[in-house]
Amino acid sequence: MHGQVLKQFRDPDLGRRMAESTRQRLQRLADKLGRRPRFMEFCGTHTAAISRTGVRGVLKTEVDLLSGPGCPVCVSDYSDIDRAIAFSTVPGAIVATFGDMMKVPGSRTTLQEEKARGADVRVVYSSLDALQLARENPDRPVIFLGVGFETTAPTAVMTLEQAVREDIRNFYLYSMHKTTPPPTRALLPDPELQIDGIILPGHVSMILGRKAWDFLPSKLQRPGVVAGFEPVELLAAIDTLADMLLTGNLSVVNQYGRAVREEGNLVAQQAMDKYYSLVDGPWRGLGTVAGSVLKLKQEYAPWDAEACFAVNVPPTQIPKGCICGEIVKGKQSPFDCALFGKGCDPIRPVGPCMVSSEGTCATYYKYERM
Structure with a gap:
């Protein structure tokens, strides 16, 4: 069944027909606006999918598809990256991280460079792998670098819950997790961007649910579409945004119903509410975004790397020319x-x-x- 669904969403003939009808709808919208419409995706996986499938190229003369802050590694501030790297200097520590963090430049170095200098930095594929490292090395602190949005934030604290249950005291979480609605609210009103509609993140919406985005039409007068990642799904999302703007019937449409529900994943939401507090925090490019960063609550300070290890974080240095x-x-x-x-x-x-x-x-x- 799953293969049949994917085959439909990848059907080249259907894709060509949809692309043509979407072009025509976008052209009518451009006539109405007096310019090309501008849609933004808030998901890094969508950014890759739109380019990989050719959707951006097929519609490049009809619509501007902007890539927003949908890459959690990319929006991590230099201060967060520098602190993550500094944890590798904790005596005896094992720093456990996802692979894409290894080469992310801090102000002066990277985790990969620190590993080459002798720091014990290990790539893991899940937070549970980091917990297993703590079990296997009971005399050493294991610091897991938690990076991501609502998709990975619940798995990190569910792993922490297991550590609490087993009373594993050498497992620590450094939470750089962030939430996606706050930067959406921060960016959309920017007059320089002129964003007309939003392609909403599919994976994040599996956790938050469709209803989490209802503020878009009600507060910001923008339509949104929760989209999947296949060519036909992406074209359908763009077509739906154009249609809503043409008719003036702005809403949040769930076109990823095979994975996203109205209320989202309540178990994951409850886990986040139990362990995290939402605080103001820095985003690369956006500055401080109110209520956007997930930090462990005070009662879990014994497992909080920030609370347990005082490390020297150097002043931020931004490389010249990087935009x-x-x-x-x-x-x-x-x-x-x-x-x-x-x-x-x-x-x-x-x-x-x-x-x-x-x-x-x-x-x-x-x-x-x-």
């Missing part, structure tokens, strides 16, 4: 960066947008630069 902060806001594209494909590439990245597989620069380097 990653502007790219995650959708105000510039990788092609606007003088370093793109020259001083900055996936082998020698200057900024995180070129590191993560969800980063806009990495996507454009792989699919768009030719």
Whole structure:
């Protein structure tokens, strides 16, 4: 059944017909607006999918598709990255991290460079792998670097819950987790961007539910579509946004119903509510965003790396020429960066947008630069 569904969403004939009808609808919308419409996706996986499937190229004359702050590694502030790297200096510590964090540049170094200098930094594929490292090394602190949005934040604290249950006291979480609605609220009113509609993140919406985005039409007068990641799904999302703007019937439409429910994943939401507090925090490019960062509550301080380890975090230094902060806001594209494909590439990245597989620069380097 799953294979049949994917085959339908990847059907080339259906895709061509949809692309043509979507072009016509976008042209009518452009006539109404007096300019090309501008839609933004708030998901790094959507950014990659839109380029990989050719949707961006097929519709490039009819719509501007902007890539927003949908890559969690990319929007992690230099201060967060520098602190994560500094944890590798804790005596005896094992730093456990997802692979895309290894090459993310801090102000002066990377986790990969610190590993080469002798720090014990290990790539894991889940937070449970980090917990297993703590079991196997009871005399050493194991610090898991939690990076991501609502998709990965629940798994980190469910792992913490297991550590609490087993009374594993050498497992620590450094939470850099962030939530997606606050930066959406921060970006949409920006008159420089002129964002007309939003392609909403599918994976995040599996946790939050469709209803979490109802503020878009009610508060910000923008339509939104929760979308999947296949070519036909992406075209359908763009077509639906254009249709809502033409008719003036603005709402939040769930077109990823095979995975996203109205209320979302209540178990995951309850786990986040139990362990995290929402605090103001820094985002690369956006500055401080109110109520957007997930930090462990005070009662879980014995497992909180920030509370337990005082590390020396150097003053932030931003590399000259890197415009990653502007790219995650959708105000510039990788092609606007003088370093793109020259001083900055996936082998020698200057900024995180070129590191993560969800980063806009990495996507454009792989699919768009030719």
